[in-house]
Amino acid sequence: MNNMFEIRIHSRGGQGAKTIGQILAEAAIEDGKFTEAFAEYGPERSGAPMQVFVRVSDKPILVHSNVKNPDIVILADSSLLGLVDVLGGLKSNGAIIINTAKNPDEIKSLIKAKKAQKIYSLDATKIAVETLGKDFSGIALMGALNKITGIVSKAALEEELEEIFSRKKGKEVAERNILAFRKGYESIVL
Amino acid sequence: MSSTKKTSYRALSGAEAAAEAMRQINPEVVAVYPITPQTPIIETFARFVANGKVDTSLINAESEHSAMSAVVGASAAGVRAMTATSSQGLAYMAEVCYIASGLRLPIVMAVVNRALSAPLNIHGDQSDAMMLRDSGWIQLFSENAQEVYDNTLIALRLAENKKVLAPAMVMQDGFTTSHAVQNVLTLSDEKVKKFIGEYKPLYPLLDIRHPVTYGxxxxxxxxxxxxxxxxxxxxNALKVLKLIDREFFSVSGREYSFVEEYRLKDADIAIALMGATAGTAKTVVDKLRNKRIKAGLLKIRLFRPFPAEIIKRALSRVKKLAILDKAIAPGARAAIANEIRAIFAGEKNAPKIQDYIYGLGGRDIGPDDIGKVYKDLAKAKRIGELKKVRYIGLRARSSH
Structure with missing residues (x-):
């Protein structure tokens, strides 16, 4: 399992977490890597807590169980804080990306991260509402993720965004999603 | 696809892989009824129909019983006919499944394994497939989306072979495989067309110059x-599948056999199971091997017909064996345990066997759980220390 990078996303149904999983997987393959992306569904309904798992590796991926020890956790909905164990199993040098309007210091006091675990935050909902007109915050979070780890290349991600949204919703929507992605990317200061 | 692409892999879920194989097979008739987690197969395939990518007549039946009945009718009439289902859908088809096999109709069905009600559960286990294990259908199990794709093409050839003429189910684990996007290599449409060949039914009902009666x-x-x-x-299917697997290897470069023996040759302790968990178990075997523990895995791909001789040979040197069933048989041993134990009945040098049940209703099973199974095996000195059955990841006191 060397070189395996694992991501866990905590979200609510309808916020785009499953779409991020799909785009990350397709872009990873574009990059010539191996991947697996899947969601853990409870009862499938909008607003219910859900998890998405993504693995990226240079070698074929054999393990098919849930991601227990992620390198990165994405908390797509901060209202889940306290409801789900967002830090559970996070690698001791891992990172968490949080979608919140709160300032970074306030967030740090709320999350009991280990010393070497990094906390990043951005207002992905605001970016989504401004660019897409709805709380589809996943795309901006994917931008943030890409700034923090280049495990999947920016070029491949933007290409997939273009391809998937052009096909499904048209060119204009694709452009707005790429804008959301870039705004998410830029909002992270390393 | 795009110009920057560095590989020929495609990002497909297990469900999409099944639908892609169906597109390339281009059956004359597909009759279905939606059910989670099978639904993305038929959603994807219905898009192919709507976009004119296939010539298939798609019948949206009012139930699985009707879907299988329509496919039986179409197959008897003399065309390729396919369907897909899960869980309750398969249960509802059961009556007609026996008719399909009894009439010797080479129907291929994608089965996305899901727990049976009650309690109501949409997630993956293999109870549905086990319910029909004696129905006269061929049953192939897949570890991942790649195997779903490959097995679907191979199953069609096997079912249609005139020495076989038996319907076939191609299994994949609900959600774990059906809804997971993975790297998949597909063959070109031309290659698939050549591999499956033109369908020449032996006794088509609609050949009115040679009248026949079905049923x-x-x-x-x-x-x-x-x-x-x-x-x-x-x-016959055992002999024929061997040849088809060999031919598929020459077309695709991907090699299959009835079972996969993963680091099993010199293994002292081993696990036998089927489906997606085989992949997870391989990672555990690799870790144990790095620690010089002689662990191995037997992945069963072909469950019906049951390749008893091959499995006996594969496990003959194993000292201690854990058989993992993802289906339960209240009041009896589970299906795989039954089969493998029967092979070794009365044998002096049989492996010591411990049965396990895991993953019911989609309960997650990870490397740690599987690591514990190998640890149990390594620890057990005498057969008396092996319990009748153990449950992996089960809550409370009954876990041991």
């Missing part, structure tokens, strides 16, 4: 002989 009354005079012929068909 005639068959009492104590011949019924017994006809059922015996199904046994023969399955015996």
């Amino acid at each position: 005639a009354l068959d009492l104590f005079d011949y019924y017994f002989e006809h059922k015996r012929q199904q046994v023969e068909a399955m015996e």
Whole structure:
């Protein structure tokens, strides 16, 4: 399992977490890597807590169980804080990306991260509402993720965004999603 | 696809992989009824139909019973006919599944394994497939989306072979495989077309110059002989599949056998199971091997017909074996445990066997759980220390 990078996303149904999983997987393959992306569904309904798992590796991926020890956790909905164990199993040098309007210091006091675990935050909902007109915050979070780890290349991600949204919703929507992605990317200061 | 692409892999879920194989097979008739987690197969395939990518007549039946009945009718009429289902859908089809196999119709069905109600559960286990293990259908299990794709093409050839003529189910784990996007290599449409060949039905009902009857009354005079012929068909399937697997290897470069023996040759302790968990178990075997623990894995791909001889040979040197079933049989041993134990009945040098049940209703099973199974095996000195059955990841006192 060397070189395996694992991501866990905590979200609510309808916020785009499953779409991020799909785009990350397709872009990873574009990059010539191996991947697996899947969601853990409870009862499938909008607003219910859900998890998405993504693995990226240079070698074929054999393990098919849930991601227990992620390198990165994405908390797509901060209202889940306290409801789900967002830090559970996070690698001791891992990172968490949080979608919140709160300032970074306030967030740090709320999350009991280990010393070497990094906390990043951005207002992905605001970016989504401004660019897409709805709380589809996943795309901006994917931008943030890409700034923090280049495990999947920016070029491949933007290409997939273009391809998937052009096909499904048209060119204009694709452009707005790429804008959301870039705004998410830029909002992270390393 | 795009110009920057560095590989020929495609990002497909297990469900999409099944639908892609179906697109390339281009069956004349597909009759279905939606059910989670099978639905993305038929959603994807219906898009192919709507976009004119296939010539298939798609029948949206009012139930799975009707879907299978329509496919039986189409297959008897003399065309390729396919369907897909899960769980309750398969249960509802069961009656007609026996008709399909009894009439010797080479129907191929994608089965996305899901727990059976009650309690109501949409997630993956193999109870649905086990319910129909004696129905006269060929049953192939897949570890990942790649195997779903490959097995679907291979199953079609196997089912249609005139020495076999038995319907086939191609299994994949609900959600774990059906809804997971993975790297998949597909063959070109031309290659698939050549591999599956043109369908030439032996006794098409619609060939009115050579009239035949399907489904005639068959009492104590011949019924017994006809059922015996199904046994023969399955015996033949073992020989025929070997040849088709070899041919598929020459077309795709991907090698399959009835079972996969993963680091099993010199293994002292081993696990036998089927489906997606085989992949997870391989990662555990690799870790144990790095620690010089002689662990191995037997992945069963072909469950019906059951390749007893091959499995016996594969496990003959193993000292301690854990058999993992993802289906439960209240009041009896689970299916795989039953089969493998029967192979070694009365054998002096049989492996010591411990049965396990895991993953019911989609309960997650990770490397740690599997690591514990190998640890249990390594620890057990005498057969008396092995419990009748153990449950992996089960809550509370009954776990041991």
